[in-house]
Amino acid sequence: MPSTRASGRPRYGTLVIVGGHEDKTGERVIHRALVHRLGGGGLAIATVASEQPDALWREYAALFRTLGVADVRHLAIASRAEADAPEAMAALDGVRGVFFTGGDQLRITGLLGGTLAAERIRDVYETGGLVGGTSAGASVMSVTMLVSGAAEESHRLGGSLRMAPGLGLLPDVIVDQHFAERGRVGRLLGAVAQNPTILGVGIDENTAVLVEQAPDAPCFRVVGEGGVFVVDGQGASYTNVSEEEENRTLSLFGVRLHVLSQGDEFDLASRTPTNHPAEEVDAALGLRDGAS
Amino acid sequence: MPSTRASGRPRYGTLVIVGGHEDKTGERVIHRALVHRLGGGGLAIATVASEQPDALWREYAALFRTLGVADVRHLAIASRAEADAPEAMAALDGVRGVFFTGGDQLRITGLLGGTLAAERIRDVYETGGLVGGTSAGASVMSVTMLVSGAAEESHRLGGSLRMAPGLGLLPDVIVDQHFAERGRVGRLLGAVAQNPTILGVGIDENTAVLVEQAPDAPCFRVVGEGGVFVVDGQGASYTNVSEEEENRTLSLFGVRLHVLSQGDEFDLASRTPTNHPAEEVDAALGLRDGAS
Numbered sequence: 001m002p003s004t005r006a007s008g009r010p011r012y013g014t015l016v017i018v019g020g021h022e023d024k025t026g027e028r029v030i031h032r033a034l035v036h037r038l039g040g041g042g043l044a045i046a047t048v049a050s051e052q053p054d055a056l057w058r059e060y061a062a063l064f065r066t067l068g069v070a071d072v073r074h075l076a077i078a079s080r081a082e083a084d085a086p087e088a089m090a091a092l093d094g095v096r097g098v099f100f101t102g103g104d105q106l107r108i109t110g111l112l113g114g115t116l117a118a119e120r121i122r123d124v125y126e127t128g129g130l131v132g133g134t135s136a137g138a139s140v141m142s143v144t145m146l147v148s149g150a151a152e153e154s155h156r157l158g159g160s161l162r163m164a165p166g167l168g169l170l171p172d173v174i175v176d177q178h179f180a181e182r183g184r185v186g187r188l189l190g191a192v193a194q195n196p197t198i199l200g201v202g203i204d205e206n207t208a209v210l211v212e213q214a215p216d217a218p219c220f221r222v223v224g225e226g227g228v229f230v231v232d233g234q235g236a237s238y239t240n241v242s243e244e245e246e247n248r249t250l251s252l253f254g255v256r257l258h259v260l261s262q263g264d265e266f267d268l269a270s271r272t273p274t275n276h277p278a279e280e281v282d283a284a285l286g287l288r289d290g291a292s
Numbered sequence: 293m294p295s296t297r298a299s300g301r302p303r304y305g306t307l308v309i310v311g312g313h314e315d316k317t318g319e320r321v322i323h324r325a326l327v328h329r330l331g332g333g334g335l336a337i338a339t340v341a342s343e344q345p346d347a348l349w350r351e352y353a354a355l356f357r358t359l360g361v362a363d364v365r366h367l368a369i370a371s372r373a374e375a376d377a378p379e380a381m382a383a384l385d386g387v388r389g390v391f392f393t394g395g396d397q398l399r400i401t402g403l404l405g406g407t408l409a410a411e412r413i414r415d416v417y418e419t420g421g422l423v424g425g426t427s428a429g430a431s432v433m434s435v436t437m438l439v440s441g442a443a444e445e446s447h448r449l450g451g452s453l454r455m456a457p458g459l460g461l462l463p464d465v466i467v468d469q470h471f472a473e474r475g476r477v478g479r480l481l482g483a484v485a486q487n488p489t490i491l492g493v494g495i496d497e498n499t500a501v502l503v504e505q506a507p508d509a510p511c512f513r514v515v516g517e518g519g520v521f522v523v524d525g526q527g528a529s530y531t532n533v534s535e536e537e538e539n540r541t542l543s544l545f546g547v548r549l550h551v552l553s554q555g556d557e558f559d560l561a562s563r564t565p566t567n568h569p570a571e572e573v574d575a576a577l578g579l580r581d582g583a584s
Contacts, residue, residue: 064374151474180478185472227541231549249496249519251567254565258544260545261446261532
């Protein structure tokens with residue numbers, strides 16, 4: 001995954017992966033944490049997941065300007081040609097962060113995959129910048145992403161679960177969003193069962209994970225109101241996921257499960273959570289009065 | 293828990309614990325398995341959880357008669373006095389099974405707890421008979437039962453989760469029902485976090501666990517369409533559940549999780565699942581043509 005570019009060896013930055021419906025009018029802890037990490041740099045708002053990009057752009061531009069980001073730009077892409085065009089390059093030129101709004105994750109990967117814009121976005125991350133996304137914009141972070149699947153039922157073999165190649169910034173993980181609110185534990189377990197080496201990370205609404213290379217292995221911290229559900233299938237003893245029988249309900253034995261809340265950290269290399277007081281985040285993420 | 297009665301040493305029978313909304317018009321695998329276990333004995337339908345008991349009685353009486361139960365009786369109890377009355381004793385006299393329909397689990401325990409009817413029902417179980425229940429009737433099986441709690445969100449400390457003493461036929465377990473369909477994983481994890489020695493068992497709709505002493509330790513088998521979610525918190529490394537902070541989201545690290553589907557077995561003593569083909573249940577539970 002890490003590639004060596006003209007800019008030198010990769011020095012990964014921060015991923016801000018948001019479970020959707022994040023608070024935009026109250027405390028806005030997630031956006032404030034993002035702005036803190038941005039460190040005064042420019043931010044491109046990528047509305048490519050949506051067919052109504054302008055309203056999203058106006059909403060997020062106002063939000064980030066209120067939080068002190070002087071240089072906010074719109075990365076508006078409605079075709080693959082636009083993703084290679086000078087306008088897209090200009091929107092990304094010199095920014096320190098890119099934030100993907102919600103919509104359809106296949107629009108993001110279908111329109112961006114293999115384009116110059118996708119390469120520039122990866123460059124931002126691999127030179128220490130920030131890439132974030134909410135809802136569909138969260139799902140695309142992983143190498144293989146969840147596209148769709150049944151909610152509020154246990155996973156069925158041969159059912160509606162669909163996966164596709166994502167933007168690939170976060171390896172060995174599958175992200176799901178709107179997690180508790182849309183009853184998605186069944187589909188995340190179904191995804192993990194298909195290859196238990198992949199870690200399942202389900203993020204609630206108004207909740208985010210901030211992934212950083214700290215100090216040399218990827219680690220994430222939870223920020224926000226809800227929970228983050230981590231499914232580690234590595235030690236699973238059995239699954240029937242490869243059986244032929246359509247519509248059979250999934251069996252999956254011996255999964256390790258962690259539920260994390262604000263402040264808690266998770267080491268992605270050792271797959272180990274560490275608890276921290278929720279308030280610790282205030283200082284660490286610059287959420288104290290006026291810190292952002 | 294096991295008590296020695298006039299009838300001799302306890303010889304526990306079968307618990308049939310149903311996640312609600314079980315199929316009553318098609319294959320009816322759950323009811324057929326129940327009838328098979330009943331072995332030709334009489335069955336009392338306990339509608340005590342509901343304030344509309346008569347419609348439920350008519351529906352279940354017709355269903356079980358169609359499946360070959362000759363002696364079906366109505367255990368209709370609307371007050372604690374009725375639970376000690378001769379009519380209740382007559383409804384339970386000599387039956388080999390009792391089945392609790394759905395409604396409000398606190399009606400079952402509030403009206404039956406400490407009465408003669410409750411004692412007789414325990415006798416049925418402790419002399420090798422069957423006690424079953426669906427939805428609210430499933431929740432009451434455990435020593436401590438789940439009464440209510442938020443759905444479709446991660447568990448919050450000091451939130452709406454309520455527990456109460458159940459009928460106590462199944463120790464060391466907390467049962468939840470309508471599990472995937474109502475997004476109840478958060479509340480089950482919240483319950484387990486409060487005392488991780490308790491095993492959490494979440495049962496989907498149209499799905500049941502049949503608990504038996506096989507041969508000398510309790511074991512359950514899954515029957516039906518959906519999944520059964522088993523949360524084993526015994527090895528959990530951390531939880532914030534005892535923190536004072538109201539509305540903080542639950543953290544719970546290092547839970548062991550198993551998802552079971554039809555045929556699969558779970559040893560409640562060793563807390564170990566074993567996989568079995570779904571079809572195996574057909575023979576074991578008398579679900580082959582006309583077997584019931």
